[in-house]
Amino acid sequence: MNVPDVGAQLSLALKERARAEGFEPVGIASLPGSPRLRLRTEALQRWLDAGHQADMGWMAAPRRRSADTLLDGAQSVLAVGLNYHVAHDRRHDRLAVARYGWGRDYHRVVNQRLRRVGRWLQDQQPNCRWRACVDAEPLLDKAWAEEAGLGWIGKHSNVIHPTRGSWMVIGHLLITEPLVADEPAASRCGRCRACLDACPTQAITEPFVVDSRRCIAYHTIENRSERLPAAIANALGPWVAGCDICQDVCPFNQADVPSSEDPDLQPRPWLLDLTPERIQSWTDQDWAERLQGSALKRIKPWMWRRNAEAARLDDGPTLS
Template identity: 70%
Template sequence: MVVKICANQDQLSHELKEQAKKQGFDPVGIARFPGSDRLQLRSAALQRWLKAGHQADMAWMASSQRQQADQLLEGMTSLLAVGLNYFVNVQRAPGKLLVARYAWGRDYHRVIKQRLRRVGRWLEQQRPNCRWKICVDTAPLLDKAWAEEAGLGWIGKHSNLINTQRGSWMVLGHLLCNEPLTPDQPAKSLCGKCQSCLEICPTEAITEPFVIDSRRCLAYHTIENRNPDLPENIVRSLGNWVAGCDICQDVCPWNQQSLPHSNDPDVQPRDWLLKLTRNQALSWSDTTWSEQLRGSALKRIKPWMWRRNAASTQTNKPPTLHNN
């Protein structure tokens, strides 16, 4: 196969984004290091968040690399930011246990890395001396801030990235490189005066716009909390959630519009995730859980945690949202 070589920076940047779109990413954008003043404000906000203890037991959030992206790749000058839409035309079965939408399909970390690796190899063909590195949300990178910088969307008051066409139902990936690329315009915030996400959170985990206290967050406790019992205030508000939480995204006006559904096979839901009952969650053996979660981002939740979370739902009223 003959590869057409891009002659200049603008052409290379345009074609790089086209290559990302061919891999199923949309939106896509480019940012230049060190970024605008707003990125520095995001870094300062992270320090305030850490100082307040909002990270709970997630000590990795304090990594120094999160403040300086060029520590992840020596000589970094640019990055390609990509979004993978996971909003599918499927509804949860009523009355079942609830799992956050992002985890319905294949492990998005693997999906994004595999696809961005193809984009990186294409870039190597264009610029043989180019060095690049792939980052997903397990890397110490301010991923949402850099996606905002690249024009994919803005960070909403619920801390998720929002795109005008796709809402907030997307996971992010980044391709860092030492090749100068033409940046896109950073996104502008369009949340306005809306407070829907703050008002709906059952535990008031969104303590103020853009600030999430993990110690109050249902998603944190169902996925990251390694204690044998969940806090009483979490149990009272858990509803039927056993893995993550979509409440603040469900009510976001940008998710209430008619959104494009993804037909990507990698984000289509595993059938059992939409029909999981409390009895199943409590009775499945560790082996059964391992089999069901093979290749899933939810493998981070250990079998005993699934049983703990499911057991905590018994005293809760059924949720009134989450079937949209």
């Protein structure tokens, strides 16, 4: 058996092992990536130069420009998606929380499962080294997911799978083994402008460019100011933790996208039953208990109260 055959068999087995952890889609890319990945890297720099990262200084980490700076000798990337769409809907008479935060902290879920895949890989190839990356790592995660064929980066900047839509978090396993790469995904957004037109704050300033300074998700999660900017507060609608508007209107999320039954991704009931009164009445200790093991722990109790004060349930968002 020659080396390419060994690489092909290992690549198939690795993807099946990832699927056994609940990941789908899965794909493989090879470093340093195609010319399109280099274009994505250049686009990141333009985005940073324009100040679209707001206060998220970590987005400018130089290591984000090259995956091999995260693992010396890296030759391949296993990219995985984890579907977080579940068979529950938001109530229109309750405050809204982005779907990704309904269940257990996806950073922990994806990291733990990727590490199990990595240990399996090392059992197969003892000299192999690997590193698990979720979105807290300085990696161009969406670009590498696109490179590995998981889907294309949509105009709202999320990765879209043709039959699963964009309701997925992504993770990567950097690997020192040479593996067989999949074809990069081709964009299928075409002339669609649904996400650009639906954003109440015009945060998607042009296709594929999201200005965090205008983004409801950024302001409800990352903005540490005592008060939200007036333009954001006036357009907030029911959103108190993130925002799904651009994904809700995406045509690829309108069909029969699969719903996950994964226990780690099922919603905490209180997140679907939020009212301004509850948010304002809970103590910091109440919040600590409710947010244990949640990605939404990043939102401090005073921020929940600030967001709830600006949110509205009675009418849709308006622009100032």
